[in-house]
Amino acid sequence: MAKENATWREANIAGLVLEPGCTAEYNTGTWRVLRPVHDMSKCTHCLICWVYCPDSAIVVENGRWVRFDYDHCKGCGICANECPVKVDAHEYTGKAGKVIQMVEEKSWEKEEKC
Amino acid sequence: MVVSTKMALEGAHASAQAMRQINPDVVAAYPITPQTAIVQTFSQYVADGEVDTEFIAVESEHAAMSACIGAAAAGGRVMTATAANGLALMWEELYIAASLRLPIVMSVVNRALSAPLNIHCDHSDSMGARDAGWIQLYSETGQEAYDNTIQAVRIAEHPDLLLPVMVMQDGFITGHAVELVEVADDASVKEFIGTYTPKYSLLDIDHPVTFGAWDLWDYYFEHKRQQTDAMSKAMKVIVDVGKEFGQVFGRTYGIFDAYAMDDAELAIIVLSSTAGTARTVIRELRKKGLKIGLLKLRVFRPFPAQELVAALKDVKAVAVLDRSISFGAMEGAGPLFLEVCAALFAAGATQKVVNYIYGLGGRDVLPEYIERVASDLQEIADTGKVKSLVNYLGLRE
Amino acid sequence: MAKLTEIRWHGRAGQGIVTASELLAEAALKDDKYFQAFPEYGPERMGAPIKAYTRISDEPIELHCHILNPEVVVVVNPNLLGVVDVTEGLAEDGVLIVNTSETPQQIRARLGLKNNKKVFTVDATRIALETIKRDIPATLMLGAIIRATGLVSLDKTLHLVQEKLGAKLRAEVVENNLKALRRAYEEVKEG
Numbered sequence: 273m274a275k276e277n278a279t280w281r282e283a284n285i286a287g288l289v290l291e292p293g294c295t296a297e298y299n300t301g302t303w304r305v306l307r308p309v310h311d312m313s314k315c316t317h318c319l320i321c322w323v324y325c326p327d328s329a330i331v332v333e334n335g336r337w338v339r340f341d342y343d344h345c346k347g348c349g350i351c352a353n354e355c356p357v358k359v360d361a362h363e364y365t366g367k368a369g370k371v372i373q374m375v376e377e378k379s380w381e382k383e384e385k386c
Numbered sequence: 387m388v389v390s391t392k393m394a395l396e397g398a399h400a401s402a403q404a405m406r407q408i409n410p411d412v413v414a415a416y417p418i419t420p421q422t423a424i425v426q427t428f429s430q431y432v433a434d435g436e437v438d439t440e441f442i443a444v445e446s447e448h449a450a451m452s453a454c455i456g457a458a459a460a461g462g463r464v465m466t467a468t469a470a471n472g473l474a475l476m477w478e479e480l481y482i483a484a485s486l487r488l489p490i491v492m493s494v495v496n497r498a499l500s501a502p503l504n505i506h507c508d509h510s511d512s513m514g515a516r517d518a519g520w521i522q523l524y525s526e527t528g529q530e531a532y533d534n535t536i537q538a539v540r541i542a543e544h545p546d547l548l549l550p551v552m553v554m555q556d557g558f559i560t561g562h563a564v565e566l567v568e569v570a571d572d573a574s575v576k577e578f579i580g581t582y583t584p585k586y587s588l589l590d591i592d593h594p595v596t597f598g599a600w601d602l603w604d605y606y607f608e609h610k611r612q613q614t615d616a617m618s619k620a621m622k623v624i625v626d627v628g629k630e631f632g633q634v635f636g637r638t639y640g641i642f643d644a645y646a647m648d649d650a651e652l653a654i655i656v657l658s659s660t661a662g663t664a665r666t667v668i669r670e671l672r673k674k675g676l677k678i679g680l681l682k683l684r685v686f687r688p689f690p691a692q693e694l695v696a697a698l699k700d701v702k703a704v705a706v707l708d709r710s711i712s713f714g715a716m717e718g719a720g721p722l723f724l725e726v727c728a729a730l731f732a733a734g735a736t737q738k739v740v741n742y743i744y745g746l747g748g749r750d751v752l753p754e755y756i757e758r759v760a761s762d763l764q765e766i767a768d769t770g771k772v773k774s775l776v777n778y779l780g781l782r783e
Numbered sequence: 784m785a786k787l788t789e790i791r792w793h794g795r796a797g798q799g800i801v802t803a804s805e806l807l808a809e810a811a812l813k814d815d816k817y818f819q820a821f822p823e824y825g826p827e828r829m830g831a832p833i834k835a836y837t838r839i840s841d842e843p844i845e846l847h848c849h850i851l852n853p854e855v856v857v858v859v860n861p862n863l864l865g866v867v868d869v870t871e872g873l874a875e876d877g878v879l880i881v882n883t884s885e886t887p888q889q890i891r892a893r894l895g896l897k898n899n900k901k902v903f904t905v906d907a908t909r910i911a912l913e914t915i916k917r918d919i920p921a922t923l924m925l926g927a928i929i930r931a932t933g934l935v936s937l938d939k940t941l942h943l944v945q946e947k948l949g950a951k952l953r954a955e956v957v958e959n960n961l962k963a964l965r966r967a968y969e970e971v972k973e974g
Contacts, residue, residue, distance in 0.1 A: 289596035662845035
């Protein structure tokens with residue numbers, strides 16, 4: 273990534289971005305107001321959320337849902353909207369609904385588990 | 387060894403010849419009078435297989451320059467041509483091409499802007515684009531249009547610059563006039579321009595790059611400063627390329643062409659074809675003992691302020707001829723005059739200056755108009771007074 | 784011959800006078816002279832009276848203004864005589880060359896020209912119809928101009944026309960064009 277606060281002599285010519293995918297270094301997770309939470313015990317790993325996520329913030333390994341990338345999830349809620357699998361009581365919220373549900377960002381404290 | 391052929395060519399065809407020899411990767415263009423002869427002739431070269439160029443026939447000049455920007459960002463050597471309202475329609479993209487530092491070369495066959503509708507020559511089109519970040523070279527003849535087009539490629543692609551270049555010639559007066567043009571052999575032109583290796587290219591998949599990314603208060607300013615820095619380096623490159631062109635092709639080019647300036651007390655500054663008429667008149671006035679000279683400006687952007695001040699230092703009175711108006715500027719002066727005034731003032735110079743607006747919409751510029759300018763200049767030098775700052779040549783008053 | 788000769792062409796749009804004015808310039812190139820040829824484009828369409836100009840000189844031509852006082856005026860279409868003032872600005876000892884079946888004396892009388900102006904006529908339309916079989920007299924006028932002024936060489940001009948037409952037309956057509964140009968040169972009348 274180009275040097276922070278580069279002078280006009282140091283800055284890349286014409287504002288060109290020379291490193292591909294460098295927005296990964298920008299923590300847009302701080303923009304989140306609502307946070308998606310996921311119930312792994314009921315998840316069918318259909319990966320519809322992964323298809324729809326506009327920020328590539330759903331991490332999949334070996335064809336299985338692994339976790340949210342909270343550094344880049346902006347909390348848009350599309351995953352929760354598209355999730356096709358119903359639950360009677362969500363693992364984290366305890367509420368009936370879908371495998372992915374949206375909760376208030378500040379109310380969630382067990383971040384590492386979701 | 388350069389082998390030249392003397393040809394009878396219209397100025398527009400001279401530009402098309404240069405484009406054929408440059409053989410750019412991409413030309414995206416839309417026809418508009420009086421530039422049509424360039425695009426029409428060049429597209430014939432494409433159809434006849436005389437060039438390898440990908441010719442993109444677009445639906446407007448806005449699209450033409452957009453396609454040029456894309457092709458140049460992809461690393462191509464890219465050219466186009468336009469005039470008047472076509473150039474105006476490119477407005478948005480002119481700035482983008484310059485800001486993205488894409489070395490596009492464009493022929494502009496100067497024509498008045500509408501309205502009322504007019505197809506003939508004045509400089510309001512290219513002068514309107516003077517702050518867009520393009521280098522601007524003005525040509526007096528078809529020969530100069532040809533030579534400047536070839537040099538423009540080298541200037542634009544110079545690694546210190548990477549700036550687009552506009553090469554102007556006067557619509558109809560040079561664009562549609564058949565004159566003697568010495569056309570060099572293809573191989574010599576090819577050797578002079580060399581090959582273009584872009585530093586950054588969208589097609590260089592081993593080094594991915596993003597052009598035109600978001601650039602706010604935190605960096606935009608720095609990138610604009612880089613542009614002025616490149617412009618400030620352009621003058622040296624233009625002079626160097628002009629010299630090298632002279633060594634190879636026998637016609638040397640500089641910032642301006644000075645005629646009878648050595649002991650001149652009076653000076654006329656003008657662009658393009660009118661310089662020829664002015665030189666003819668000055669030659670006669672010199673025979674009558676009038677100490678008058680001519681500065682034909684070739685480079686308007688970057689503006690050669692220091693060089694002009696130096697060239698004018700022993701002159702008492704200077705007349706600047708403008709083929710366009712900067713509406714609402716000081717007394718409705720023309721842009722060339724305003725630049726000359728600024729350069730002289732900043733240098734603490736004390737010459738008297740006077741402006742003449744001429745030739746709008748193709749109004750003819752007769753030798754007697756230049757004679758009038760000379761006699762006004764003499765009076766200004768004698769009395770030290772400028773009766774009227776901005777004047778009009780050939781206007782019914 | 785003066786160092787700089789200025790020529791004005793009168794014709795109708797679509798008649799080929801711009802091409803003819805340029806051909807004369809190219810003939811000057813073959814003679815190692817300097818030249819300019821330029822049209823006066825307005826809003827005209829086919830049939831409208833138009834003008835074109837040629838300058839020929841032994842020295843480089845730097846003037847880029849219109850020609851107001853030509854030494855030579857060429858009228859390609861005789862019925863323009865009553866429509867536009869073809870002698871406007873013509874130099875005192877200038878040359879007027881008209882494509883017409885009339886005699887130079889008749890043209891002189893019609894236009895009220897003084898004797899110090901030279902008048903030449905040639906029936907270029909008839910020559911064109913007889914040789915090329917088409918009503919395209921503009922380039923034939925070159926033959927008349929060469930005879931009347933000696934500005935460029937006839938042989939070199941014939942060679943130029945052969946070179947230009949030979950690239951795209953059948954040999955017979957090229958030969959007819961050359962014949963037409965030669966006849967225009969020979970059949971010019973002065974008076």
